[in-house]
Amino acid sequence: MARSCTPIPDRTFVMGMIEMAEFVELIPRHQANAYRDKLDLKFCERNDHLKSVSA
Secondary structure (H helix, E strand, O other): OOOOOOHHHHHHHHHHHHHHHHHOOOOOHHHHHHHHHHHHHHHHHHHHHHHHHHO
């Protein structure tokens, strides 16, 4: 996501992979939630960076 010019599709894809892994019980719920939190943080950082560059 760090180099993506449009982070929304990347976030959607990764969130889907986390959901799938949780659904098939490859990762426990608490770990999936931790991944979601990290993903949201990275998404916000990238989005803010892109907004500051375009301004």
